[in-house]
Amino acid sequence: MVDATRHPVRIAVVGAGAFGREHLDRLAARDDVAIVGVAEPSRAASDVVKGRHPAIPLFTDPVDMFDEVRPDAAIVATPAATHFDITSAAISRRVPVLLEKPVLPSSAQAAQLVAMTNDGTAFILPGHVLRFSADHVKLASLVKSGTIGDIIYIDSRRYRDASHARRYPDTDPVLMTLIHDIDLAVWLAPEPFVSVRGSRTAGPGFQSLTTADLETASGIRCHLRTAWTFTDGDLPPDRLEVVGECGSIELDAGHSLRLYVDGRCTELPLTSGDDPLANEHDCFVARIRNSQAPLPVSMNDAIIGLKLAEAILQSLASRREVAVSW
Template sequence: MTVGATLRVGVIGVGDFGERHLRAYARQPGVTIVAVADKNAEHARAVAAHWGVQRWFADGAALIESCRPDGVSVVTPGFDHLEPTLAALDSGCAVLLEKPVAMSSGEVAIIEAAVEGSAAFVMPAHILRFTAPYIALHARVRAGAVGRLLGISSSRDRGRGHARLYADVHLALMTAIHDIDLAIWLSGSRALRVSAHERGREGDGPARLVWGQVEAVDGSVWSLRGSWLLPDSPPLADRLEIYGTEGAAVLALAPTVTILGSPIESVDHEVTPEAHSGAIDAEISHFLACIRKRAGSDIVTLAEAAHGIHIAEALIASARAGGDPVDVGD
């Protein structure tokens, strides 16, 4: 992977969040967005025109083959992550891969094998590791502010619309994957076994409540709860509690500022704010720095993301078995 003074990047998948990646790249110095790709060719063309990007494609692999960028964001739905990621790695192009990085442990293994044979790397886009309140909490917990870690409890509740948007993705792989990753990051440990329950299915639809418990190698226990049960209005605050031998730490963070006017508005103030840089800018800045130094991230690794997928799979298996404990694979 030869890197020039100006980094050349592309974005594959330019729905709402893909455009947020575009906005963040556009704010970075020394970066040229060479192309975008989306399965909806007309949408790809329109997004390229809006952002002044010269080239657009209906296929991510075609973008990589034709443009040979230094790095790409893969912001497609999870089921479409594998092909563009493998194409990028084969061409020596670094990948910022949105969560979930894959839909199964089998797909993760394929990506890991491709990284081993590539000059490039994959950086999982676990954005909460770049969000200021979580960074502050991580620093204090890892410095021993609550003593030896005993337990983690997290809750993340979203609207019922998620069950429609992600009808083919289990909640554990979509919403709860954030909390799985936070537990891995905060504990610095790995999961041994899990037990979980799911509720709220309607017909063939997805479970809308998942509640799991994880036993970790370091002896800590993690309670993870996620739901898609709320009305489609501003969500409850995400809550994270850390318990240790010397005390506890609590973070309650609403992802938006709620404006109770007419109409009611939810203004993002942490992840992808319109008016100033946020966590996604920090994440993409770090990705670009990794490309320049030709090395993967030391903040979030593919191995950690892969372990998160193993945990999510175990939670799903346990929930579907009525809560029976399931060992977490490697």
């Protein structure tokens, strides 16, 4: 554990593609963090880092970087297929990791990684960034405090432009974007989902609309959808709606948060200037400094999400409802 609130936490970043750079730009703006290295095999991507952050040491291999700079912590923002090897190398060197979603391509690999952290020497924070979004936190706390009564239905949508199908040809939209909606459902539902049915429209590759319907043992229903079909530009906002026995609450991300109870609609203020990724960094840094600092999302939550994602993929392949056992 890093002592001293005086010394910056020394963080290494693995992967400097589109999202790794989002991490880097925010970390570079903090005075409680020193970026001690970036590992990135692509020349084009590392040249962008060199242009924006000329002082940061660049490496092509994450393990060489871990051994040379011995960071206090690492952020892994590479394709999911590489997460196991990179994160296990970090964990075995006692380096805690903020691991981008999907944390692993399979729940079995995720469980294997968690087992490596059981001695408590390093932790993994799953990069489920919406858990750090102030408006999502507000919605979740209203739901959990019973404002709309017991939950009966959750609906979440996430539409992206068609370039996603070209940029991520090897990662199914269920793991790439629907995993956010799955995680929201896991966060909000008071009991586990026990059945799952997926559907997907025809499209070239992943350029299609994917839906998933989930149900708990007591009959709470959930409908999730993601589309990689839109033209870049104005897209419908990500949307989360939760219906309870006596009302509902709906968040149009970045646009509105509305509570419907007692026959009245109350427009709740959005949190201005909120930056969920910066909040995620706050939480990661706090935990690196203090092993008792809370993590709002655990690898166990991520594993539950991955098991549901696997059931959805199985349902897409079999065109049948899939039972999920816990």
